[in-house]
Every structure is written in C-alpha cells, then in structure tokens.
Amino acid sequence: MKQPSEIKSPNILSVKKVLVISLMLCCIVIIASAFKQKINSPGIAIAVNIANDDSATSAQAFLQVYSVLMSPRCMNCHPAGNRPLQGDDNHIHTMNVQRGKDGKGLYALKCSNCHQAENTAGLHTPPGNPKWQLPPADMKMVFQGKSAHDLALQIMDYNRNGHKNKEQLLEHARDTLVKAGWNMGGDRTPPPLAYDDFVKAWDTWINNGGYAPPAK
Numbered sequence: 054m055k056q057p058s059e060i061k062s063p064n065i066l067s068v069k070k071v072l073v074i075s076l077m078l079c080c081i082v083i084i085a086s087a088f089k090q091k092i093n094s095p096g097i098a099i100a101v102n103i104a105n106d107d108s109a110t111s112a113q114a115f116l117q118v119y120s121v122l123m124s125p126r127c128m129n130c131h132p133a134g135n136r137p138l139q140g141d142d143n144h145i146h147t148m149n150v151q152r153g154k155d156g157k158g159l160y161a162l163k164c165s166n167c168h169q170a171e172n173t174a175g176l177h178t179p180p181g182n183p184k185w186q187l188p189p190a191d192m193k194m195v196f197q198g199k200s201a202h203d204l205a206l207q208i209m210d211y212n213r214n215g216h217k218n219k220e221q222l223l224e225h226a227r228d229t230l231v232k233a234g235w236n237m238g239g240d241r242t243p244p245p246l247a248y249d250d251f252v253k254a255w256d257t258w259i260n261n262g263g264y265a266p267p268a269k
C-alpha cells in the first residue's frame with residue numbers, strides 16, 4: 054500500500070516545482086518587460102524629439118546660410134547664366150566676360166587678367182583672390198533664382214556640389230574664395246551675417262543633417 058503514495062509524492066513535488074519555477078519565470082518576464090518599458094518609452098520619445106528638433110534646427114540654420122548665399126558677394130559668382138554678375142544690384146559683368154569651360158574665362162578674357170591675387174585698391178576695381186573664377190560649365194552651382202529649398206538640396210547633392218562629401222562641405226565654409234565675400238574691397242556691401250556667424254550656421258545646418266527648408 055505504500056507504493057502508490059511513494060510514487061505519487063515525488064510526482065506532486067515535481068508538479069509543485071514546475072509551478073513555482075514557472076511562476077518565478079513569469080514574475081521575471083513581467084518585471085523585465087515593465088523595466089524595459091520604463092527604460093525604453095522615454096528613450097523612444099527623446100529619440101523622436103531629437104529627430105524633429107534636428108531637422109527644424111538644421112533647416113532654420115540653412116535659412117541664415119541662404120541669406121548669405123543670395124547676397125551679391127556670393128551670387129555674383131553663382132549666376133544662372135554664363136556671365137558673372139557685378140555690384141550690389143547683380144548686373145551682368147561688363148566687357149562681355151564669359152564663364153568658359155573651366156570657369157576661368159573665355160579666350161583672352163581670363164578672370165586672372167584683371168582679378169589679381171589681392172584686391173586692387175580703389176573704387177570699382179576688381180576684387181582679388183588667387184582662385185578667382187566661376188564654377189565650371191559642367192558644374193555651374195547656380196544660386197541665382199533658387200529657392201532656399203532647392204538650393205539646400207543642390208548643395209547637399211554630391212553630384213551637383215562639385216563632388217563634396219560632408220567633411221569637404223564643412224571645410225568649404227573655410228575656403229578662401231568664400232571668405233573673400235567678406236573682403237571684396239571698395240564700397241561693396243558685405244553679406245548680411247558676420248563671417249563667424251555664417252560658419253556657425255553652416256556647421257549647424259550640416260551637422261544636424263543638412264535638411265532643406267520646406268518648399269514654398
């Protein structure tokens with residue numbers, strides 16, 4: 054008569070064991086998932102906020118950059134046509150100066166004939182820089198007439214920005230030809246932002262994702 058109970062008791066024991074173990078497992082799973090949610094949910098919320106803030110911060114910074122790009126000191130070398138522009142009113146460069154294939158002028162009218170390495174003293178004299186030229190004919194980098202949306206997309210586009218990656222784009226704000234925009238001599242109006250503020254806005258724009266402001 055002892056045999057059945059002897060057989061039974063270990064059975065009951067093992068059922069209890071299984072119950073206890075599964076209960077513990079349940080607890081662990083529940084606690085773990087609760088814990089995970091607690092960690093995750095604010096994390097996800099923050100990530101979403103950052104993404105939104107990033108694109109807004111970036112696009113906002115580009116609007117500042119854009120005000121500089123569209124200023125005569127920059128746009129005069131980024132014309133829609135094949136002739137540079139001049140002056141605060143962006144009139145077409147006198148003397149029929151042309152872009153040429155490489156951007157350095159056509160035939161005898163090379164930019165460097167008149168534009169020296171340094172500014173020429175006086176009013177209405179050619180500004181100077183060793184690299185003075187237009188972008189080449191096969192990569193015109195037009196600013197004139199572009200909306201902020203279109204220009205942001207163009208500059209972030211490797212195939213339209215002179216094959217610049219992110220690092221090279223960041224570097225470009227430090228380019229001497231860009232800096233020249235703040236030192237063109239004569240009575241030429243400087244760009245609307247101070248140079249350092251331009252660089253700051255440029256970096257903010259690109260480091261936060263290089264977003265374009267919405268199309269109007």
Ligand code: HEC
Binds near residue numbers: 137148162176
């Ligand atoms: C024959 C001489 C001559 C040649 C060649 C020449 N320039 Fe000029 N450029 C001038 C003079 C002079 C001025 C200043 C005009 C003024 O301020 O009234 C000037 C002004 C400019 C300006 C205006 C600067 C500003 O912000 O107002 C730009 C841009 C420019 N040149 C680009 C070029 C480019 C690019 C080339 C070559 C494709 C070139 N120039 C070839 C004489 C020349």
Ligand code: HEC
Binds near residue numbers: 121128230234
């Ligand atoms: C003397 C003419 C000249 C002036 C002035 C000039 N640029 Fe440029 N810019 C160029 C040339 C040439 C290139 C192409 C060479 C290169 O990519 O390094 C270029 C390229 C660029 C590019 C990259 C091309 C793109 O559209 O993606 C940017 C951005 C730029 N310039 C900004 C400026 C800003 C900002 C100013 C004014 C502060 C300025 N430039 C004034 C000649 C000029």
